[in-house]
Amino acid sequence: MTTALSIIIPSLNEAAGIAATLEALQGFRARGAEIIVADGGSSDASVKLAVPFADAVVAAPRGRAAQMNAGARTARGDVLLFMHADCVLPPDADRLIVDKLAASRKQWGRFDVALDGRHALLKIIAFMMNTRSRLTGIATGDQAIFMTRELFSRLNGFPALPLMEDIALSKNAKRVGAPLCLRARVITSARRWERNGVLRTVLRMWRLRLAYYFGADPAALALRYDAVRARD
Numbered sequence: 001m002t003t004a005l006s007i008i009i010p011s012l013n014e015a016a017g018i019a020a021t022l023e024a025l026q027g028f029r030a031r032g033a034e035i036i037v038a039d040g041g042s043s044d045a046s047v048k049l050a051v052p053f054a055d056a057v058v059a060a061p062r063g064r065a066a067q068m069n070a071g072a073r074t075a076r077g078d079v080l081l082f083m084h085a086d087c088v089l090p091p092d093a094d095r096l097i098v099d100k101l102a103a104s105r106k107q108w109g110r111f112d113v114a115l116d117g118r119h120a121l122l123k124i125i126a127f128m129m130n131t132r133s134r135l136t137g138i139a140t141g142d143q144a145i146f147m148t149r150e151l152f153s154r155l156n157g158f159p160a161l162p163l164m165e166d167i168a169l170s171k172n173a174k175r176v177g178a179p180l181c182l183r184a185r186v187i188t189s190a191r192r193w194e195r196n197g198v199l200r201t202v203l204r205m206w207r208l209r210l211a212y213y214f215g216a217d218p219a220a221l222a223l224r225y226d227a228v229r230a231r232d
Contacts, residue, residue, distance in 0.1 A: 005094050006034040006077030010060075010067035014085040015044040021085055022053030028094045029055070038071035040064075064141065065158040065165035072149075072157055081146040086189035089144060093184065097146050100180055108147035108173045109180030110139035117190030134181050137174045141166040144186045151176060 007025060011018055018037070025035055037050040040062035050057050060070035068082050079097055083089065090096065090111065101109070112130045115122040129140070139145045145166060151173065159168040173179070192201060 003032055003034050003077050004098050005032075005079050005081060006036060006072075006075035007081045007083060007089075008036045008038060008068055008071035008075060009083055009085050010038050010040065010064045010071070011042060011046050011050065011085050012040040012062060012067075013042045013044045013046060015042070015046045015049055018046050018085055019049045019053065021087070022050060024088055026053065027091070028089070031094060033094050034075060034077055036071045036074055038067035038074075040067045063162055065161055068165075069157040072152060075149070077149065079146055079148055080152055081144060082141065083144040083186070084141055084188070086191070087142070087144060088187040090184040090186065093144075093186075096182055096184055100182060101146075101148070104180050106180040107151040107177055108145070109182060110143035110145050111182045111184055111186045113143045113188050114185040115190040116187050119190070122190055133179075137178050138167055138170040139179055140170075142186070142188045145169065147173065 005028070007028065009021070014021075022035065022037070025033075029035055034056075035054045037047075037054045037057045038060045039047050039050070039057060040060055047057055056074050058070050058074050060067040071082075072080055079101065081089075081093070081097065093111070097109075101107070110133065113126055115126050129142070133139055133143065154176075155169065155172045157169075158165045159172070161168055170179070
């Protein structure tokens, strides 16, 4: 039995917020959407907290690409939506995705993003993220990427990368067709931006993305990213 939409969330030690994230999705679940949590080996109570609010909680190797691919293999939806554990979808996200994909005849897309912090630069950063995505046709995980099951299978899912898996998937999908860019906003936590410094985080992510663009090994970039996070 299939359903219109499967919502897939990669989780790793998200006990502090996973229950609230999933509880906010229960309206979609009541309308027929399927919720799948793909856990990458949490050492906290993430799995236990997720079980009451999800249709399935699956174990997967650590790493967002591997976790989201594992969730997709379990999913029954005609459309797959991938969102981070610290995001909040627009209240009508399920209807927007299904209706707009059908009307546009596109096969994939993403939402605009808004960052929930108070720093004055966060609105500018979100505007730049949305504008860049609309101009380039590249989406990031913060924007809740969605894709038909057929296209996701044809692309063999997320490339097996430890970092930049969302950009790599977007590049592959873009070869098939342009994304549907929905202006409704996913609210994304700004905690990492505010904790590590807004400008510092922007510069760090741009350095990593430029390095990836010019051919740097994603595994090496992931090591750099993890090393910086460990110092923060």
